[in-house]
Amino acid sequence: MGQDACKQPLIYCICGEKNSGKTTLVTKLIPLLAGRGCLVATVKHDGHDFEPDVPGTDSFRHRKAGAYGTAVFSDHRFLVTKECEGITEQELFLHFPEADIILVEGLKHSSYPKYVCGYPEKEADAAKIAEEILRLLEEKRRPCDKGDK
Template sequence: MDSIAVKKHQRILVVCGVKNSGKTTLIEKIVHRLAEQGVKTAVIKHDGHDFSSDVPGTDSDRFQKAGAYGTAVFSPHHSMVVKEECNTGIEEMISQFPEAEFIIIEGMKNSEYPKIELVRNGISDQPVSNPEGRILIVTDYEKGKFEEETVGFEDIEGLLCRLHLS
């Protein structure tokens, strides 16, 4: 069986690490490479705090500030729905992308989903995620520092190969 969890036709991977470890940059590179291969990929970002959901001054932002619990914007090629709700779960977020072949979740270091963790020299020195499901560490530390298999930050092809995506 693949090292990536299979849910129906979707493969799910968590990319985690401490703040400023390079998660977003690595995800961009993975998404770009998968898009080149024709893999329909969605990214879900988990924010442990709270976030601003719209561009200040736009109509939908004004509707939210006026008290709307939800807003939606759509065009022929895009849609966006923002709702104020508590305790939205990851399964609900995943269900928003039924057509995606691959879903990357940024954050959720304590989940049991298959995950890769970024450990960057000068930012962190040990993995901080739940070891359950951790399959690879992306790092700039020397080989052998960690029990898990490692790959370098720039080795996107090696990373995708280890995840059976290349």
């Protein structure tokens, strides 16, 4: 991929059936991981199509008028929407090179490490899952740290 393996973020998936607690768990994990000094990004996989913009905004109107892509930006953030076929999660990960961890909501059939939500039968322990993610991050970085000495 060209990016130094030591600098690539850890990818960790939160999976499960609809209404199994995925989003709730992700929103609990983010502050736990960020509180430990990690820069966390998220990628949400949607198995269906979704409305990429808020109705009534200028960019929504641009897209509805026929633009295949739109971008909105300020001094501190940007949002890009683009119609394209065959996008993969790896392409999206490239937009977060500075992240320590990328939490992916979905991709249950991927080979990435994951937690499978099972709410309400099985309540997720966010603190325990955060510790597992941090352990995996440390494990991923360990060979890189040895090279720095």
